Amino acid sequence: MAWRRGGLGCGLCLALAACGAAKPAPRTTESAAEDDATVVSATLATGPELCSNATDDNQNGLFDEGCGLSLGLVQFLAGWDAAKADVDLRVVDPNGELIEVGRVARSGLTKDRDCPGRASECQGRNLENVYLAEGQPIKGEYRLRLRLESLGGEAPPVRVRLGARLGAISRSYEVLLDAPEAEREIRFKL
Ligand SMILES: [Ca+2]
Numbered sequence: 001m002a003w004r005r006g007g008l009g010c011g012l013c014l015a016l017a018a019c020g021a022a023k024p025a026p027r028t029t030e031s032a033a034e035d036d037a038t039v040v041s042a043t044l045a046t047g048p049e050l051c052s053n054a055t056d057d058n059q060n061g062l063f064d065e066g067c068g069l070s071l072g073l074v075q076f077l078a079g080w081d082a083a084k085a086d087v088d089l090r091v092v093d094p095n096g097e098l099i100e101v102g103r104v105a106r107s108g109l110t111k112d113r114d115c116p117g118r119a120s121e122c123q124g125r126n127l128e129n130v131y132l133a134e135g136q137p138i139k140g141e142y143r144l145r146l147r148l149e150s151l152g153g154e155a156p157p158v159r160v161r162l163g164a165r166l167g168a169i170s171r172s173y174e175v176l177l178d179a180p181e182a183e184r185e186i187r188f189k190l
């Protein structure tokens with residue numbers, strides 16, 4: 001399912017912004033964000049749904065469905081192949097609450113794991129998943145930050161695939177994080 005532009009006429013509006021670690025996060029339009037080489041809009045229908053790639057391979061609007069992953073009407077999924085690299089998917093909900101592993105926020109969002117994990121519990125399939133576990137999506141701004149905590153000996157850049165779903169709208173991105181502490185931020189307004 002293609003991600004539609006803002007001004008949908010259905011009460012749902014989207015605004016995205018992207019920034020590097022060394023510069024402030026200017027609020028931009030979605031198209032301006034797509035001009036940023038580090039955030040690449042992708043609608044890659046490659047066939048049957050593949051697991052653990054944070055990509056909607058079959059373009060049905062769901063990311064990695066049928067893979068034992070928790071899904072929700074709001075979902076942000078980050079995956080990367082560099083097994084030892086520590087990337088963090090940080091989501092702040094419209095209440096200003098950081099979504100953390102093992103706790104359901106008032107917005108109903110939760111996060112299911114932190115990869116690669118202290119004991120490598122992600123087993124080389126690095127996938128951080130923030131999803132709506134309870135209730136209905138709340139309106140407002142959802143702020144996502146992808147941050148490279150450490151390379152863990154992996155060669156830069158670390159290529160991160162990001163899947164974002166807000167209700168009936170979903171979209172995929174690829175983000176390159178080229179050095180420790182590199183960050184990219186994307187904002188979604190529901
Ligand atoms: Ca899919």
Ligand SMILES: [Ca+2]
Pocket residue numbers: 049050051052053054055056057063064065
């Ligand atoms: Ca997939």
Ligand SMILES: [Ca+2]
Pocket residue numbers: 086087088089114115116117128
């Ligand atoms: Ca992590």
